[in-house]
Every structure is written in C-alpha cells, then in structure tokens.
Amino acid sequence: MALIVQKYGGTSVADLAKIHNVAERIIRTYQAGNDVVVVLSAMAGETDRLAAMANAATGDKPTPREYDALIATGEQVTVSLMAMVLNSKGFKAKSLLGSQIRIVTDKNHMAARIQKIDADFILSELGKHRIMIVAGFQGVDRKGNITTLGRGGSDTSAVAIAAAIKADYCETFTDVDGVYTTDPNVYDKARKLKKISYDEMLELSAAGAKVLHQRSVELAKLYNVPLYVRSSFNDDEGTLVTREDEDMEKEVVSGITYDRNQAKVGVIHVPDEPGIAGKLFTPFSERSIIVDMIIQNASVDGYTDLTFTIPKKDIKQVEQLLDVVSREVGAERVHIDPDISKVSVVGLGMKSHSGVASKMFTTLAREGINIQMISTSEIKISCVIGAKYTELAVRVLHDAFAMEIGQ
Numbered sequence: 001m002a003l004i005v006q007k008y009g010g011t012s013v014a015d016l017a018k019i020h021n022v023a024e025r026i027i028r029t030y031q032a033g034n035d036v037v038v039v040l041s042a043m044a045g046e047t048d049r050l051a052a053m054a055n056a057a058t059g060d061k062p063t064p065r066e067y068d069a070l071i072a073t074g075e076q077v078t079v080s081l082m083a084m085v086l087n088s089k090g091f092k093a094k095s096l097l098g099s100q101i102r103i104v105t106d107k108n109h110m111a112a113r114i115q116k117i118d119a120d121f122i123l124s125e126l127g128k129h130r131i132m133i134v135a136g137f138q139g140v141d142r143k144g145n146i147t148t149l150g151r152g153g154s155d156t157s158a159v160a161i162a163a164a165i166k167a168d169y170c171e172t173f174t175d176v177d178g179v180y181t182t183d184p185n186v187y188d189k190a191r192k193l194k195k196i197s198y199d200e201m202l203e204l205s206a207a208g209a210k211v212l213h214q215r216s217v218e219l220a221k222l223y224n225v226p227l228y229v230r231s232s233f234n235d236d237e238g239t240l241v242t243r244e245d246e247d248m249e250k251e252v253v254s255g256i257t258y259d260r261n262q263a264k265v266g267v268i269h270v271p272d273e274p275g276i277a278g279k280l281f282t283p284f285s286e287r288s289i290i291v292d293m294i295i296q297n298a299s300v301d302g303y304t305d306l307t308f309t310i311p312k313k314d315i316k317q318v319e320q321l322l323d324v325v326s327r328e329v330g331a332e333r334v335h336i337d338p339d340i341s342k343v344s345v346v347g348l349g350m351k352s353h354s355g356v357a358s359k360m361f362t363t364l365a366r367e368g369i370n371i372q373m374i375s376t377s378e379i380k381i382s383c384v385i386g387a388k389y390t391e392l393a394v395r396v397l398h399d400a401f402a403m404e405i406g407q
C-alpha cells in the first residue's frame, strides 16, 4: 500500500469518455489500498485555444497577470469533471485548484516556480479517505495572484506534490507508453527505455523532448522522487526515471531529440569590447527570456558577431529589446531566423566515449544538412539546422547511433 501521485496529460482527459477511462484507473489504484493524489492537465488543445484568444483580444500583448488567470481555467474544467465523475461512481473525491491547496509560487507569470506546497492539508484530506484531484500547471503567488508554471507544467505540479507529501512514487500518464530513444511520433524505429537517469532525462527535456517538463525532472532528481512515464491507454509498465546506475553508464547514447520552438538571433558587427555581452543579455534575463546557445565569433578588426537562440514565443519581445540595445552597443544590424530547429544527441556514456560529435556531424553532412550552430555539455551535443530538415535529421541520427542507443 503506497502513497502515489498520478498525473494525467491533456490527451488522457480530452473528452468525457477518456475522463471515465482515467476515473476507472484511479479507482483501481485506490481500491488496491493506495492513497492517491491525482494531478490533471486541461483537455488537449484547450490551453492553446485560451492562449490564442488572449492574444487575439490584445494584439498579442495580454497582461501577464490576466493571461495566467485565463489559461489556468482549462485545468479547472477537468478537475471538477473528474471529481464529479468519481463522486457519481460512489467515491469520495474533491477537486482543488492551485490556490486552494496553496501551491505557492514566485510572481513570475507564465514561468512561475513553486516555492511551497501545503503538504499537511493534502495529507489530512487523504486521511479522510478522499481522492484528491488537483489542477496542474497553476499556483498562486504570495499576494494571491494566479500564476502558471510554463507550458507542459502539470508534470512539475505532480512531482512537486509528490516531493512535498513524500509520496512513494509519481506516475505521469500520457499518450505514449514511456520515454523512447526518440519521439515515437517522428520515427517508428524509436525504442522504449525501461529506465533512464535523471540527468539524461533532464538533458532530453531541456533539448525539447516534451514528454516530461524539464522542471519536473529537476525536482524529481532534487527530491529523489521515482518517476514513471506510462500510457493512460494500456497497462504497460512504462519507463522509470531514476538515479543513475552502473548499467546506464555503459550506454553511449540514450536518445535523440529535437526542439522546433527556438529561433536564431544574430547581432552582427558589434565592437569587441568588455561589457558588450553583459549589456546585450541583461535585458533578457530581467524579463526571464531564456537564451540557450550562445556563440561569439573571433574578433576581426575589433568587431565580432554574436549568435544565440531564444524561444520562438519571445521573438516579438526580443525584437523590441534589441531595437534599443543593439544601437546602444553599436551593432551594425540584427537578424532573427525562426526557421531553425535544434537536434541533440544525449547519453551518459559520452563522458567516457569519444567520437559521438564527429559521427553526428558526418551523418548530418551526408544528408546535405548544414550545421548552423553547435553546443555541447558533458552528456549532450546539439546542432542548430534548418527547420525543414528536423525529421530527416532525427531519423538518420537514430540510424547512425542504432548500435549504441538505448540498450
């Protein structure tokens, strides 16, 4: 008998039939003698619909506070429906919003970070044999404003709750039955991993594998929460995200991933002087715009070019900021290219094996795919390429690393 947090994503609660299907799984878990806290996303497509409405209503300039208040409503619909379905089947269940169980976050709208969760309240409700149905993705800041955790953030709500109540494990149910060597919806030769380390999963999520929200993996690692990724449509055991063990070190590559949500920014012909990069990037950090890869060319005649990537959703804001800052730093011009994507090869074994980078570059070259930017970490190599080559790159890289990948 365990204390379990189960999170169901948007496709798992997309309509009433699916909500009933999930309700049955929750009941099975509860009737097996477990205490269950359920975290739900909005119905598939609903958050997009709400976001589009906010943008249409304001010419793409919604106030962050009201934007969060609007896009958080999708989850209110699913949690209340789920609780009433469970009630109608004769079970004690209660829906709760982020503000009601006091998931306290900082005030950074649209990308808030959880600071505190009222674990005692959740545990006392569980003590009354109630199934708790909690709205994912949302919290409340210290002044009572509704906040959201960033797109895909329900995974993070679930892991944060699991950590706060010291659950035995957290399960996230989605439309694929685990973490694969690459997105199974892009390449049918992708293989399911039985286990993956927190660090590798972190790199996969950071590199765009949306199967788990990056912050959820960070929290799972920090609080040592065993995290399962499973399908809500079958009983397959899924993938366990856990601490690294010796077997995992033997794998050179665990996955190939892609991110279509980045844009490339070039700030051309900037004076090569101390303080320029600081001036350029400070306005971004002040607005929580995440700059990913950064490349600075060698100086020629005292001038240099800076190239970096930003989330596509921030292009407008970055354009406006650079309009001012690029003049301040004396740049000749700014160029923004949204037609790019980033492909990455991730694996713990890269720490001790050489040759992954060269294999990646030659594989892309063989297909005539030009590499525009490269970045590396201890266990990841990423290349920026033209967006139209994304699927092709994923497939040929998966084939090229077939022997090393996901044993």
Ligand code: ADP
Pocket (backbone or CB within 6 Å): 008, 009, 010, 011, 012, 041, 152, 173, 174, 175, 176, 178, 179, 180, 181, 182, 183, 184, 185, 208, 209, 210, 211, 212, 255, 257
């Ligand atoms: P949910 O709405 O349940 O949170 P998401 O759409 O956020 O689901 O995440 C699941 C999707 O992640 C899958 O449908 C799949 O296309 C994608 N995905 C990307 N990379 C991977 C991977 N390596 N393994 C499994 N799924 C992946």
Ligand code: ASP
Pocket (backbone or CB within 6 Å): 009, 010, 041, 042, 047, 048, 074, 136, 137, 150, 151, 152, 153, 154, 155
């Ligand atoms: N509903 C939110 C989104 O679509 C949160 C989530 O699904 O995890 O981003």
Ligand code: MG
Pocket (backbone or CB within 6 Å): 009, 152, 155, 210, 211, 212, 213
């Ligand atoms: Mg998701």
